[in-house]
Amino acid sequence: MKKKSTSSIQTYRKKIDEIDLKILNLLSQRGKAAKAIGKIKKEHGKRFHVPEREVTLLKRLETKNSGPFSAEAIGIIFREIISASLSLEAPIKIAYFGLPASYTHLAAIRKFGVSANLISQESIKNVFIETANSRVEYGMVPIENSTEGVVNQTLDLFMEYAVQICGEIQLPIHHNLLSHCNDLKKIKRVYSHIQAISQCRHWIEANLPHAKVIPVASTSRAAEMAQSEKTAGAISSDFAANLYHVPIQKQNIEDHPNNFTRFIVIGRNETQMTGCDKTSLMFSTLDEAGILFKILKPFAEQKINLTSIESRPLKKNAWEYVFFIDLDGHIQEERVRKSISKLQSLCNFIHILGSYPKEIGN
Numbered sequence: 437m438k439k440k441s442t443s444s445i446q447t448y449r450k451k452i453d454e455i456d457l458k459i460l461n462l463l464s465q466r467g468k469a470a471k472a473i474g475k476i477k478k479e480h481g482k483r484f485h486v487p488e489r490e491v492t493l494l495k496r497l498e499t500k501n502s503g504p505f506s507a508e509a510i511g512i513i514f515r516e517i518i519s520a521s522l523s524l525e526a527p528i529k530i531a532y533f534g535l536p537a538s539y540t541h542l543a544a545i546r547k548f549g550v551s552a553n554l555i556s557q558e559s560i561k562n563v564f565i566e567t568a569n570s571r572v573e574y575g576m577v578p579i580e581n582s583t584e585g586v587v588n589q590t591l592d593l594f595m596e597y598a599v600q601i602c603g604e605i606q607l608p609i610h611h612n613l614l615s616h617c618n619d620l621k622k623i624k625r626v627y628s629h630i631q632a633i634s635q636c637r638h639w640i641e642a643n644l645p646h647a648k649v650i651p652v653a654s655t656s657r658a659a660e661m662a663q664s665e666k667t668a669g670a671i672s673s674d675f676a677a678n679l680y681h682v683p684i685q686k687q688n689i690e691d692h693p694n695n696f697t698r699f700i701v702i703g704r705n706e707t708q709m710t711g712c713d714k715t716s717l718m719f720s721t722l723d724e725a726g727i728l729f730k731i732l733k734p735f736a737e738q739k740i741n742l743t744s745i746e747s748r749p750l751k752k753n754a755w756e757y758v759f760f761i762d763l764d765g766h767i768q769e770e771r772v773r774k775s776i777s778k779l780q781s782l783c784n785f786i787h788i789l790g791s792y793p794k795e796i797g798n
Contacts, residue, residue: 463517467524474525484526485573487603487701488708490518491793495712512546519549529553529572531563534629534654537676539609541656543699544576547605558653560589567702568597575599575702581609582696584634586746590700591760594718594789595750601716601790603701611636611655611690614662614682615669623647627658628671636671639689644669656680701792710793713766714743719779719786720750720758727782731759734778738771740764766791 477484497514498507505513522528530552532544544554557563560577567575579590611632617623620643626633630651633640640649647669652658655672659680662670670682677684721727735742744762765772767788779786 466517466521470521471524477525483705485522485528488710488793491603491710491712493518495710515546516549516551519551522549523551527551527553528574529555530574530576531555531557531566531572532576533557533560533563533578535656535660537659537673537679538654538656539607539673539697540576540578540654540699542673542675543578543605543607543697546607547576547603547699547701548574560587561593564593564597564599564702567599567704570704573703574602576699577702578631578697579700580698580744581631581635582694583690583692584631586760587631588748591718591746591748594760594787595748595758598704599702600704600706601700601792602703602705602707603792604698604714604795605701606696606698606795609635609690609695609697610673610688611671611695612674612677612684613669613686613689614659614672614677614680615685616662616666616682617669618683618685620644620685621646622667623669624667625650625665626669626671627652627661629653629655629658632658632671635690635692635695638691643686643689707790707792709766709768709791712794713764713791714762714794715765715767715772715791716760716762716789717776717786718758718760718789720756720784722782722784723756730782731779734775735763738775740771740775760789764794 474484494511494514497510501507501510528548530544530548532538532554533540535556541554541556544552548554555572557566563575563577566572577590578587580586615623623644624647626640626644626647626649628651632655633649633651652661655670656676658670659672659676659682662668662682663680669685671689674684721731732742741764742761743764746760747757748760750756750758763772767773768791776786776788
């Protein structure tokens with residue numbers, strides 16, 4: 437029986453080897469086609485990366501997938517194939533917030549693949565600057581966490597820089613305590629980004645009440661700092677633990693297990709309609725009674741779902757606010773255009789931040 441079982445395994449392994457060679461050959465053919473497309477795009481001055489084309493391709497594959505691989509697994513595999521193919525056309529530069537192994541870095545890898553040229557930035561503002569000044573094609577920044585709410589700095593920067601939202605991605609966030617010290621009582625300092633600290637507040641109070649908690653620029657910066665301090669800890673990702681060689685002492689220390697962060701891709705070009713899109717806009721309203729009701733009414737009349745609404749102080753004028761809204765639909769849709777056009781007489785200004793494909797699965 438054992439001999440028969442071994443023989444069956446060898447038969448299947450031989451079959452897998454043959455399939456792998458076919459896949460390799462097909463990948464070579466795909467790469468050659470991508471290079472040819474890149475040449476044509478260059479000759480005609482067309483954009484190399486077209487987000488809506490990428491999303492449509494992934495959705496089609498998800499629909500055609502008959503298993504046994506999950507839709508998520510197929511998405512990850514083809515994201516890397518697309519990334520590698522695009523690098524044959526023209527490698528795209530993406531600026532992201534934080535040092536390597538930050539959560540924004542992980543989001544950039546998941547969105548653009550490892551073949552993209554991912555460039556670390558010290559601050560969210562630097563990502564906006566690099567993107568607005570055309571030194572990179574895209575930027576990746578966090579905009580919202582499921583437990584801590586919006587990233588105010590990201591919203592504020594839209595008032596300073598002329599960039600478009602071109603895409604989004606949502607990642608589950610699992611924080612870990614990294615430290616060379618395996619006795620929690622001996623840890624004197626804990627470094628992390630202020631958002632990560634907030635997301636682990638109760639765990640820190642219960643397990644490290646004696647430690648000084650120090651906010652730093654990013655979770656990856658925290659891991660880097662803990663690398664050289666024997667009595668320090670960092671709240672960061674498992675990716676950072678491996679990259680900076682700091683052992684994980686405690687896993688999944690976030691206070692809420694369903695902890696997600698939404699990241700957005702910023703760029704300079706508009707994204708075409710895919711049929712499953714989201715539009716973001718910001719506006720400042722007139723100062724009159726019932727104005728917010730009047731602002732929201734046109735969307736209700738067109739049966740448009742508003743997925744988010746936030747307000748931020750307008751720093752130039754005291755007690756005036758800017759509103760940020762996310763809605764389902766694309767600016768090219770008539771119902772969306774009609775709703776927004778009705779806002780013109782009610783606003784001091786209105787600015788479309790972008791229409792872009794919704795993340796697959798949302």
